[in-house]
Amino acid sequence: MKAKLGMSPIAWWNDDLPELSDDVSLEECLRQSRSAGFTGMEQGRRFPNDPREMLPILRAADVTLCGGWFSGTLVDEELAANKDRIAPMIELFKAVNAPCIVYGETGRSIQGDRSKPLATKPRLSDDEMKAYARRVTQFGEWCADEGMPLSYHHHMAAVVETEPELDAFMRNSGQGIPLLLDAGHLAFAGGDVLRAIDNHHARINHVHVKDIRKPVVDGLDRSRQSFLDAVALGAFTVPGDGSLDFGAIVQRLADHGYEGWFVVEAEQDPRRAPPQKMAEIGHAELMRVMTAAGYTVETEGFPKE
Template structure:
């Protein structure tokens, strides 16, 4: 089985908490992640929007674009509005050979609102979830028809956060909307990562290997503290520096035949947790568990020829 290892630039620059950002260029971010061993990088705010500009930067760094976040509002807005907003991103991602667009639902979400505590996350009733899942399926099918599949990101503070909510979303949606499995977000929400893989492996097309610091997560006052408070306190980190058993997680994905990207997305303070150092820790741990699970990790970055 083959696997590819990527990173998210959120370790260097945080889009929601600017104070948790290192003042490094895109080129330096790519250089550091590639020197640690990673061959892919998801899109961040310092990436150019023109493929003619982005491709030479990726080529020079020997890194491929392995995904990127789209802030969707399907829960509240018409599909047409989301189609209009995502269309340029689809064309960009096709032009640079990205595997998928990460769909993050921001409608009603509190994930970017530091003044709103975790306990006040939005919740959908059963009928609302059915309708939302149906519309997300249609949106995912439309994006795939344009030549770029989505990967649905369950997320803290959003309408699909908990394992129960994820199960309901998956039950009412169809194959047209694949799943991004994020170990850190699911564990933060109190879910069982291995059970979620068992239940939904057939739809997983992208994986975020985000770790958590259990003592931080368990110490939160969810009636008073927000998701961004948790990030600032260090709730997330890279594999090998946190509390999750990535040996078991990666093995379970291998058992179900998952092949594709494993992306380290670990937002934390780069001054306390230098990104290059953390990238090396994450890569070392992932290579250890990948080898144990029988994966062959691809070492080529930017496609040749």
């Protein structure tokens, strides 16, 4: 089985908490992650949106674009508004040969509002979830028809956060909307990562290997502290530096035949968790567990002409 290892630039620049950002260029971010062994990087705010600008940067760094976040609003807004907003991203991602666009629901979400405690996250009724899941499926089908598949990101503080919410979303949505499995977000929400893989492996097309520091997560006052408070306190980290058993997680994905990207997404304070050092720790741990699970990790970055 083949796999690829990528990173998210959130370790260098945090879009929701700018104070948790390193003052480094895109080129330096790519250099550091590539030197740690990663061959892909998801899109971040310092990436150009013109493929004529992005491709030379990726080529020089020997890195491919392995995904990127789209802030969807389908829980409240109609398909047309989201289609208009995602259309330029689809064209960009097709031009640079990215594997997918990550759909993150931001409608009603409190993930970016530090004044809203975790306990106040939005919740959908059964009927709302059914309607929402159908709408996201339609959107995923349209994006695939346009040439770029989506990957649905369950997320803390959003309408699909917990394992039961993920199960309900998956039950009411269709094959047209694949799943991004994020180990850290599911564990933070109290879910069973291995059970979720067993239940939904057929729809997983992208994986975020985010780790958590369980003592930080368990110590949160969810009636008072927000998602961003948790991030600032160090709830997340890279594999090999946290509490999750990525040997078991990667093995379970291998057991179900998953092939594709494993992306390290670990938002932390770069002053306390230097991104290059954390990248090296995460890469070493992933190589250890992926080799044990029978994966061959691809080492080629930007495709050679």
